Structure formats: structure tokens, C-alpha cells
Amino acid sequence: MHVLILGGTTEARALAGLLHPGTRVTSSLAGRVAAPRLPAGEVRIGGFGGPDGLAAWVREHAVDAVIDATHPFAERISFNAARAAATAHVPLLALRRPGWVPGEGDDWRDAGSLEEAAGALEGLGDRVFLTTGRMGLAAFADRPEWFLVRSVDPPDAPMPARTEVLLDRGPFTLDGERELIARHRVDVLVTKDSGGAATAPKLTAAREAGIPVVVVRRPPVPRGVPAAAAPEEAAEWVRGLG
Incomplete structure (x- = not known):
């Protein structure tokens, strides 16, 4: 199985470590950080050229599943991922860390x-x-x-x-x-x-x-995409596909 993980977040790196080496993992980083912390497995840096380019890359590299583990404010890539996964007919999961909640004494x-x-x-x-x-x-x-x-x-x-x-x-x-x-x-x-x-x-x-x-506040996310709150949950989702 070949899994494409979108994003260089802490959660994305943790997920890559949970899946690799038992699963082929490619992590895609946007390239906005000069010296990113690299995850386990294969790494590519740079954009895909929109949803059509991402769908073509998924097909060309025989990707079996895509996980959107991008930053909560990376709005464009999340919508591109949803469109690309639908076009390429591969399952998509969003790995989204929970937002912060104010507590007593917060202003x-x-x-x-x-x-x-x-x-x-x-x-x-x-x-x-x-x-x-x-x-x-x-x-x-x-x-x-x-x-x-x-x-x-x-x-x-x-x-x-x-x-x-x-x-x-x-x-x-x-x-x-x-x-x-x-x-x-x-x-x-x-x-x-x-x-x-x-x-x-x-x-x-x-x-x-x-x-x-x-x-x-966080920007809106694509509707209808299943989501996981933690890397362990996302790893179980991947294993369930096999």
C-alpha cells in the first residue's frame, strides 16, 4: 500500500513514523520552511499544480490513500485534496488536531x-x-x-x-x-x-x-471528508483499508 500524507505538521510526521516502514509512505511538504523537520519514509517538496495536478500525481505514483494532515489554516490544499481524491477515486482522510478551547480566566x-x-x-x-x-x-x-x-x-x-x-x-x-x-x-x-x-x-x-x-478562527473545511483527531486514529484507518 502507498499512502500520500499531505503536510509537514507534527501530526503528519508522527503518522509517517507510525506507518513506516510497514507501509510505503510519501510525505508532501509545501516548501515554505527553509529547513523542515523531515518525516520517515519518502519526501517530496513543492506544490502539485492544483487539484488536477494532485490527482495526476496520485495516479502516476499508484497512491492507494491520501491523508490531509496539513496545517488547520492551509485551506486551499484541503479543498484541492478533496477534489483530487474524488477525481482519482482514492479514499481520503483528514487528520485535524482539535482546536483550542478557552478555560476559566481566559480573556x-x-x-x-x-x-x-x-x-x-x-x-x-x-x-x-x-x-x-x-x-x-x-x-x-x-x-x-x-x-x-x-x-x-x-x-x-x-x-x-x-x-x-x-x-x-x-x-x-x-x-x-x-x-x-x-x-x-x-x-x-x-x-x-x-x-x-x-x-x-x-x-x-x-x-x-x-x-x-x-x-x-479556523477557515472552513471540505464537507463529507472523514476526519481523525490523532495520528494513532489515522494509522488505524490506513490499516483498515488493507
Whole structure:
């Protein structure tokens, strides 16, 4: 059996490790990170050229099943995967980590997009910890606040005029996030609802510091695609196909 895993997420790497070497696994990475952590098995980097290109690749490489384990905000590839799997007549599973849920003491503000998140900053504070990734900073470019921008690779312009860039890769610790917020005197956090444990400590640190959090909601996902919440569940699905 040949399984194509879409995505370079923590869950995608874990799934590849669970399946390989007993199952042939090809992991497809978008190539947006300069030095990605590589999963077990075969790896390809780069796009497919839309759903038709993905369907053609699936046929050409005799793929038996596709698993969409992309980042929750990689909206386009998820819809491309659904169309490609239907075209190529192969089963598709979405491996989606659960979203974050606010707890007692959290002060979360909901936003439907990065632009909404930028507008929601009005009156919340002057020192913003921005953890939405290196892309999309243009939404905040006209904001007057000071921003601490954390990303794996250097961010793309345009970005806010008052910006300090911190290049770092998770997982992050609670003690580290506490120290970061205190040292930079952060008074508001902006994040996407990425879910997962690797970057969740910042939410706890923000709650302890009593600062508000602007959370960007996840985009819609294709309808009718079965989903798994954990790599182990996805691995069982693959084994069931055999």
C-alpha cells in the first residue's frame, strides 16, 4: 500500500513514523520552511499544480490513500485534496488536531481573519505578541502598536513599522513563554487557532499574566471528508483499508 500524507505538521510526521516502514509512505511538504523537520519514509517538496495536478500525481505514483494532515489554516490544499481524491477515486482522510478551547480566566477575543484581528487590537494594548506566522503580516502593517513577531523563518514584508522579529521553532515551554511575555512587557497576544500542544503554553502564560488574546478562527473545511483527531486514529484507518 502507498499512502500520500499531505503536510509537514507534527501530526503528519508522527503518522509517517507510525506507518513506516510497514507501509510505503510519501510525505508532501509545501516548501515554505527553509529547513523542515523531515518525516520517515519518502519526501517530496513543492506544490502539485492544483487539484488536477494532485490527482495526476496520485495516479502516476499508484497512491492507494491520501491523508490531509496539513496545517488547520492551509485551506486551499484541503479543498484541492478533496477534489483530487474524488477525481482519482482514492479514499481520503483528514487528520485535524482539535482546536483550542478557552478555560476559566481566559480573556479571548474572536476574529474571523487576520484583518479582523488587526482591527480588534484597538484599545487592547500597545505591545503585541504576534504568533500568526511569517505570512500575512500585511494585515497589521498600518497598526501603530509595537509587535513581537515570532516565526520559524524571517517574515515577509510588509510588516508593522515597530516590529521585533524572533526566529524560533516550537514546541515551546510554559516557563519560556512566561519569561518572554514578561521580558517584552507584552500586553496582548494574537494567535491563530492552530490547536495542538506544541504552541499552547503561550495561552496559559497569557491567562496567568492577565492579558487578552485575539484568536483567529479556523477557515472552513471540505464537507463529507472523514476526519481523525490523532495520528494513532489515522494509522488505524490506513490499516483498515488493507
